[in-house]
Amino acid sequence: MGIYSFKLPDIGEGVVEGEVVAWHVEIGATVKEDDPVLDVMTDKATVTIPCPVDGTVRTRRGNVGEILPVGQTCITFEVEGEGNSTSEEEESEPVVEESAPEKKSKTKAVTPPAPSSRGGNSKPLASPAVRRRAKEEGLDLSKVSGSGPAGRITHEDLDDWKDAGSPVAAAGHGPREAKVGTTEIPVVGLRRKIAEQMHKSYSNIAHFSYFEDVDVTNLEELRQHLNSTRPEGAPKLTYLPFIMQALVKALSERPECNAHYDDEREVIIRHEAINLGIATQTERGLYVPVVKNVEAMDLWQTAAEMGRVTNAAKSGDASLEELSGSTFTITSLGKMGGTGATPIINHPEVGILGVHNASDSAVVRDGNIVIRRIMKLSSSWDHRVVDGFDGAMLVQILKNYLEHPATIFM
Amino acid sequence: MVEQKKCQVLVIGAGPGGYVAAIRAGQLGLSTIIVEGEKAGGTCLIRGCIPSKAMINAAHKLHDLSAMAKEGGHMGISIPGPAELNMEGLVAWKDGIVKRLNKGVENLLKRAGAELINGWAEFIDAKTCKVSSADGDIRIEAENVILANGSVPTELPFMPFGGDVISSREALDLKEVPDDLVVVGGGYIGLELGIAFAHLGSNVSVLEAMDTVLPIFDKELRRPVELNLKRLGVKVHTGVFAKGIDDEGNVQYAAKDEQENIKTLKADKVLVTVGRRPNNNGWGLEEMGIKTSEHGFVIVDEKCATNMRGVYCIGDLAERGAMLAHNASSQGEMVAEIIAGNIREWDPVAVPAIVFTEPEIVEVGLSPEQASAEGHPVIVGKFPLAANGRALTMEAEKTGGFIRVVARDDDHRILGVQAVGSHVSELSGEFTLAIEMGALLEDVAGTIHAHPTMSEAFHEAVLATLGHAIHIT
Numbered sequence: 001m002g003i004y005s006f007k008l009p010d011i012g013e014g015v016v017e018g019e020v021v022a023w024h025v026e027i028g029a030t031v032k033e034d035d036p037v038l039d040v041m042t043d044k045a046t047v048t049i050p051c052p053v054d055g056t057v058r059t060r061r062g063n064v065g066e067i068l069p070v071g072q073t074c075i076t077f078e079v080e081g082e083g084n085s086t087s088e089e090e091e092s093e094p095v096v097e098e099s100a101p102e103k104k105s106k107t108k109a110v111t112p113p114a115p116s117s118r119g120g121n122s123k124p125l126a127s128p129a130v131r132r133r134a135k136e137e138g139l140d141l142s143k144v145s146g147s148g149p150a151g152r153i154t155h156e157d158l159d160d161w162k163d164a165g166s167p168v169a170a171a172g173h174g175p176r177e178a179k180v181g182t183t184e185i186p187v188v189g190l191r192r193k194i195a196e197q198m199h200k201s202y203s204n205i206a207h208f209s210y211f212e213d214v215d216v217t218n219l220e221e222l223r224q225h226l227n228s229t230r231p232e233g234a235p236k237l238t239y240l241p242f243i244m245q246a247l248v249k250a251l252s253e254r255p256e257c258n259a260h261y262d263d264e265r266e267v268i269i270r271h272e273a274i275n276l277g278i279a280t281q282t283e284r285g286l287y288v289p290v291v292k293n294v295e296a297m298d299l300w301q302t303a304a305e306m307g308r309v310t311n312a313a314k315s316g317d318a319s320l321e322e323l324s325g326s327t328f329t330i331t332s333l334g335k336m337g338g339t340g341a342t343p344i345i346n347h348p349e350v351g352i353l354g355v356h357n358a359s360d361s362a363v364v365r366d367g368n369i370v371i372r373r374i375m376k377l378s379s380s381w382d383h384r385v386v387d388g389f390d391g392a393m394l395v396q397i398l399k400n401y402l403e404h405p406a407t408i409f410m
Numbered sequence: 411m412v413e414q415k416k417c418q419v420l421v422i423g424a425g426p427g428g429y430v431a432a433i434r435a436g437q438l439g440l441s442t443i444i445v446e447g448e449k450a451g452g453t454c455l456i457r458g459c460i461p462s463k464a465m466i467n468a469a470h471k472l473h474d475l476s477a478m479a480k481e482g483g484h485m486g487i488s489i490p491g492p493a494e495l496n497m498e499g500l501v502a503w504k505d506g507i508v509k510r511l512n513k514g515v516e517n518l519l520k521r522a523g524a525e526l527i528n529g530w531a532e533f534i535d536a537k538t539c540k541v542s543s544a545d546g547d548i549r550i551e552a553e554n555v556i557l558a559n560g561s562v563p564t565e566l567p568f569m570p571f572g573g574d575v576i577s578s579r580e581a582l583d584l585k586e587v588p589d590d591l592v593v594v595g596g597g598y599i600g601l602e603l604g605i606a607f608a609h610l611g612s613n614v615s616v617l618e619a620m621d622t623v624l625p626i627f628d629k630e631l632r633r634p635v636e637l638n639l640k641r642l643g644v645k646v647h648t649g650v651f652a653k654g655i656d657d658e659g660n661v662q663y664a665a666k667d668e669q670e671n672i673k674t675l676k677a678d679k680v681l682v683t684v685g686r687r688p689n690n691n692g693w694g695l696e697e698m699g700i701k702t703s704e705h706g707f708v709i710v711d712e713k714c715a716t717n718m719r720g721v722y723c724i725g726d727l728a729e730r731g732a733m734l735a736h737n738a739s740s741q742g743e744m745v746a747e748i749i750a751g752n753i754r755e756w757d758p759v760a761v762p763a764i765v766f767t768e769p770e771i772v773e774v775g776l777s778p779e780q781a782s783a784e785g786h787p788v789i790v791g792k793f794p795l796a797a798n799g800r801a802l803t804m805e806a807e808k809t810g811g812f813i814r815v816v817a818r819d820d821d822h823r824i825l826g827v828q829a830v831g832s833h834v835s836e837l838s839g840e841f842t843l844a845i846e847m848g849a850l851l852e853d854v855a856g857t858i859h860a861h862p863t864m865s866e867a868f869h870e871a872v873l874a875t876l877g878h879a880i881h882i883t
Contacts, residue, residue, distance in 0.1 A: 123759065125823065125848040136753045150821035152848040 002083025004053050005076045008040065008068050011049075015042045015320075017069045020062040021189040024048075025075075029057045037075060040068070041189050045320050046284075055079035065188035126153040134158060143180050190285040201347040204263060206383040209342040212395050216358050217373045219405045226299075234300050239375065240278075240332060241303040243355060246401035246408045248274050248295045251328060254394045258327050260348040261385045268350075268385055277326030277346055278306055280313045287313040288346060290326040299409075330355060341378045350386050351394070354378035375402075412540075413548045417443045419749055420539065420552030421524075422531050422693070425452020427725030427738030428558030429515050434746035436522030443550055444524050445531040445541050450515040453560055453726075454735040456508055457579040462602060464504040465582060466766055469609035495610060497586045504582065533694030536718045554720045554749045557700075557708060558742060559693065561686040561726035561733055566594070568654045575655065575680045578603060588612050588678035592661045594652045596623030598765040600683035601635070605768050608642040615645040615675050617652050617663050624765065628777055634769050634810040634830045642768075655680065688727045703729045712755045713748055714741050722748075730756065737761060760826070760845040762838040769809035770834050774841040775826030778816050787819035791875025793867050795831045797882050800862040806832035813837070813871040815851070822851040822876075827868070837865060851876050 011018060018040035025037055035051040038060075055077035062068045077083075124141035126134070130153055134141045137158075144161045146153035187195055216239070223237050230236070251258040251274055260269045274295045277288040289309035294302055312318040329346040330353045337357040345352045358375035365372070377398070381391035401408045419435040421428045424446035432444040449456050475493035477484040519526050527550075529543030537555060541548045563577040571577050576584075581603050589612065593604040596618030608614045616623060616639075623639075623646055624632050639646055653662040653672060661675045690706045701709045701717045707729035714722045714730060722745045725738030744754045760775040781788045795801040795811040811831015817824050827841035844854055851872050859869040873879040 123757075127847045131757060132754070135755055138753075148848070149850045149852070150818070150823045150848065 002079055002081055003058065003076055004055060004079045004083040005073045006037075006052050008070050008072050008074045009049070010070050011040060011042060011047045011320075015070065017067050018042045018047070019189060019192065020064050020066050020068060020074075021046055022064060023060060025051075025057045025060075027057050027060060031055060031057060031077070038062075041193060042320070045318060045323050046190070046316070047320075049074075051077075053077055053079050065186060065192070124153055125151055130155060130158065137162070140180055194286050197347065198344055201344050204347060205345050207342065207345065207380050208383045208388060208391065209378060209380045210388075210392050210395055211340050211379075212377050212399055214375045214377055214399045214402050215363070215372050216375045216402055219402055220358065220373045222405045231300070235303045235307050237299070237303055239355065239358065240306060240330070241299050242405065242408065243330065243353075243398075243402065244276055244291065244294050244302050244306070245297075245299055246398055247276065247328065247330075247353070249401055249408060250394055250397040252295070253397055254390060256386060256390055257351045257381075257394045259350050259385070260327070261350050261382055262348060263384075271327040273327065275325050275327045277329035277349075278310055279329060279331035279346075280310045282314045282316070284316065287318065287323060288326060288329060289313040289318050289322050290324065292325060328352070333357065339376055343378060343380050345380055345382055350382040351391065352380050353395075353398075354380075411546075413546065415443060415548055415550045416552070417441045417525075417550065418553045419443070419556065419746070420550055420554070421445070421556045421558060421742075422539070423447075423452060423558035423560055423725075424450040424515065424519075424526065425558060425560050425725065425738065426454045426735040427560070427742040428452065428556065429519060429742075430739040431556045431558060431724065431742030431746045432524040432526075433518055433522040434743045435749065436519070436524040438746060438750040439523075440746070440750060442522075442524040443527060443552070444519060445527045445529060445539070445550075447528075447530045449512050450519065450526060451508070451512045452558075455511045455515065457582060459735055460511060461504050461508055461582045462578065462599075462606070463766060464507050465500065466602060466606045466609075466768075468500050468503065469606040470768065472611075473609035495587065497584060497610075501583055501585075531693055533697050536698040536700065536721050539694065555722070556742070556745055556749075557695075557716075557721065557723040557727055558725050558738065559689045559727045560738075562689050563682070564685040564687045566652065566682055566684060569594070569652060569680065569682060571682065574659050574678065575682060578681070578683055581607075581679075581681050584679070590676045590678050591615070592617065592675050592677040592680045594661070594680060594682045595684035596620075596646065596648070597626075597683060597685065598624065598767070600681065601639075601767045602765065603681060603683070604644060605639070605642065608644050609768075613643070615647065615677075617650050617661070617675075618646065618648045619651050619666070621649050623648065624767075624771070627765075627771060627773065628779065628828075630814070631771055631773070631828055631830050634812075635765075635767050635771065638768055638809050652680075652682075686726065686733055690727065705729075712757065714745050714756060715748075731758075731761060732763065734761065734763065758846070759848075760842055762842045764835045764838055766835065769806075769811050769831045770829075772827070772829040772834050772838045772841065774828070774838060775824070775845045776816055777826055777828060778814075781816050781818075781825045786825060788825070789817050789819045789875055791815045791817075791871050791873070791877075791879070793871035793874050793879060793882060795834075795864070795867055797870070798864055798867040800864050801831070801833075801867065803862070804833060804864075806834075806864065808832070813867050815868075815871045815875045817851050817875050824849050824851060824854070824872075827871075829868075833864060837868060840865060840868060 021039040021041045023038050025031055031051045032054050033051055036048045037051045039046055039048050058076045058078050061074050068074055125146060126141055139158060141153055144153050144157055147157050148154050219242060227237055255270050258271050258274055273293050275290050275292045276294050277290050280287050280289055289312060291305050291309055309322050312322055328349055328351055331343045332355040335357055341354045343352045343354040356376040358373050360371050361374040362369050363372045377395060379395050418440040419442040421432045421444040424444050428444060429450060432442050435442040472493055472495055478487045478489045479492045516526060527541055527543055529541040531539045531541045533539045538551050565571055569575050578599050587610045591607050591612040591614045593600040593616045596616045601623060604614045604616055649665060650663045651666050653664055656662055659677060661677045661680055662672050664672045688706045699718055700721060703709055708716055708723040708727050710716055710723050710728045710730050714724050714728060716723050724741035724745055726733040731737035741756055744756055748754050762774045765771040778788055778790050792812050792814045796807040801807045809832050811834060813829040816826035824844050829837060854872040855876060859866045870879045870881055
């Protein structure tokens with residue numbers, strides 16, 4: 001019998017650490033090569049690490065939510081034969097179990113206390129006087145934890161429950177029950193990544209936002225026409241591919257907007273390639289898959305590639321490659337519409353475009369009220385490196401292209 | 411000219427539910443009218459609980475004296491001849507008690523500021539009723555109505571009340587002790603009165619349709635009562651149905667659906683105690699727009715509120731809790747407080763039920779079977795009255811009684827207490843308090859119980875449940 005220790009492998013270019021999102025094996029479990037062992041999330045994606053050998057899980061390192069550096073021993077196996085390490089070496093390392101007590105108490109600290117045990121009886125255990133007081137004060141006894149024997153709820157428990165900020169509602173007065181209690185959801189995995197990224201963006205970047213209405217009546221006509229005559233197998237066109245192509249034009253004219261700002265080195269990196277991140281809501285949270293080199297694509301290719309990467313993100317199949325490298329980001333509110341938003345820039349980019357839905361609106365043209373199809377655009381810019389004039393100008397250029405769609409393709 | 415009255419609270423029925431509601435409403439400063447068709451006190455005080463207990467006690471005394479009249483006497487006491495019973499005197503004595511309580515209730519209502527109107531109330535709509543009283547008709551408009559109309563004995567259609575077929579009410583006012591009494595229905599009322607008349611010297615037979623008397627109690631609890639019925643010479647016929655009365659006034663009975671093999675029991679009086687039904691007609695309930703259940707009870711929520719805003723129903727008429735006077739009283743008190751603006755809910759954990767047979771039965775909370783069925787891990791302990799000193803001095807052990815405790819095995823919470831035995835009814839308060847307070851076995855075990863009292867038997871039953879009773883092995 002030998003010990004095989006397995007280090008967190010290099011899971012992507014430039015990735016130096018990963019967050020443990022889920023363990024698929026328990027200590028003592030018998031595993032086979034290529035069985036999934038654990039899920040690690042990096043800046044870009046979640047990777048399932050396969051088991052390197054046949055054997056039995058001996059130790060695990062890293063609680064869910066914990067960051068492991070690449071190269072860290074994350075799991076050891078007992079294997080037939082020699083293994084790759086001596087047991088002494090491994091024993092000397094502190095081994096953290098997933099259910100380490102301090103972690104548990106941390107996540108439990110502010111959760112509502114467990115209701116007192118009451119077996120088959122669903123009524124909370126409390127004296128008539130306590131029950132009456134709870135009724136009068138609108139406190140739900142089933143939510144209060146009892147400190148007395150067998151979980152009996154005392155007057156003191158009610159005091160504590162109220163002091164702890166239980167909503168003392170006018171329950172019992174109205175037909176609707178006032179609710180108390182909270183649910184704690186640990187911020188781990190993708191949610192933590194999103195939180196970190198948003199915080200980084202918002203605290204580092206001096207955002208300014210700019211809004212504009214775009215008359216897309218002509219664009220809509222063109223879109224309808226193209227959709228009705230589209231080549232076999234081609235995707236149905238939404239507004240986005242047109243906007244992406246128009247952005248290619250506009251960003252080429254304002255290259256300061258298609259850039260990264262490396263604020264640590266104080267360098268602005270302008271990109272020749274136009275790689276557009278498409279903010280995509282998935283069941284697991286927000287992803288930004290990237291359509292690369294949009295400048296080299298035609299409208300149909302843009303639509304097809306956008307469909308491919310966003311679907312990959314939604315199904316969880318997007319590669320690290322497909323989730324990185326954007327130079328500018330579009331966040332489409334789509335059918336949710338809205339009249340405006342202040343999107344947060346995808347750091348280290350310097351701008352982001354928010355697209356709202358288009359709807360028929362009454363507008364004034366030549367002194368007459370006419371119905372036109374109006375789309376609202378929002379944009380945010382990094383004011384540290386993009387002046388207000390430049391950001392606004394980019395949007396005006398974009399508007400011009402979209403209102404005269406033929407010019408997009410000239 | 412119809413007199414008009416208005417009030418905040420109108421209570422119909424001055425039984426243990428209604429009069430308590432009216433007193434509490436009066437205490438709370440609400441203008442209150444209570445209407446009673448007969449005497450304040452209701453079924454409980456006037457023709458039920460109280461008079462029957464008086465009669466049971468008197469009958470018991472006579473029975474005890476008969477032991478002393480035998481050769482050699484009893485307890486060293488001999489009396490020269492059999493004690494003589496003057497039934498009219500007994501009834502008069504009982505009536506004295508009833509009258510005192512009736513006057514007491516009237517006085518309490520008055521002091522609380524509640525107006526008692528004697529008469530028959532009939533509702534015109536949910537908040538208005540007309541009362542026909544000796545002083546003429548009164549029309550009462552109320553902001554809130556508490557229906558406490560109670561219940562009435564269930565009649566058998568082929569054996570209607572009248573003549574020698576009597577209900578519990580008439581049984582308490584008999585001029586003489588019947589030589590042969592047939593009790594139809596072996597529930598608690600039938601057996602309480604049946605045993606009392608056996609003590610008074612009647613030859614008592616009981617007809618019960620189920621395969622046992624007192625079917626709501628488990629076998630272990632019933633057993634001492636069944637043995638005492640046998641000892642007293644009460645003949646119990648189970649699994650049979652009364653069929654009617656023949657020309658000589660005797661009771662015919664047979665097994666269910668049996669037409670041929672009809673048997674006859676000689677009867678001077680036939681006491682029909684097959685249950686009670688809600689008193690839901692003859693007073694305009696149907697004019698009130700109030701929902702009733704298929705069995706005729708008024709449907710109420712946990713505040714005893716009906717579907718009609720401002721109309722409440724309590725006690726036997728309400729479909730909440732068993733038909734017990736103490737349920738009605740607690741509901742009445744609660745409803746008065748709700749009308750006064752307090753937040754209340756009827757949420758007892760345990761309601762004691764007592765049968766005043768000889769021996770008595772007390773049941774509070776869950777039986778072992780009920781507790782197991784509810785998913786509790788159950789432990790049970792028992793202590794016989796024969797091992798309790800005070801019980802011996804009162805000869806309470808002679809009927810083979812015991813106290814049984816049901817608790818949870820894991821946290822020792824007391825879930826139920828049952829007792830059977832002479833005088834055990836007076837112990838029911840502690841049983842109920844223990845359960846309402848959420849007491850553990852250790853709470854009762856750590857409470858010193860006075861010696862010599864029968865309450866020590868509860869302490870010991872709890873110790874037995876914990877596995878270390880002192881006075882039994």
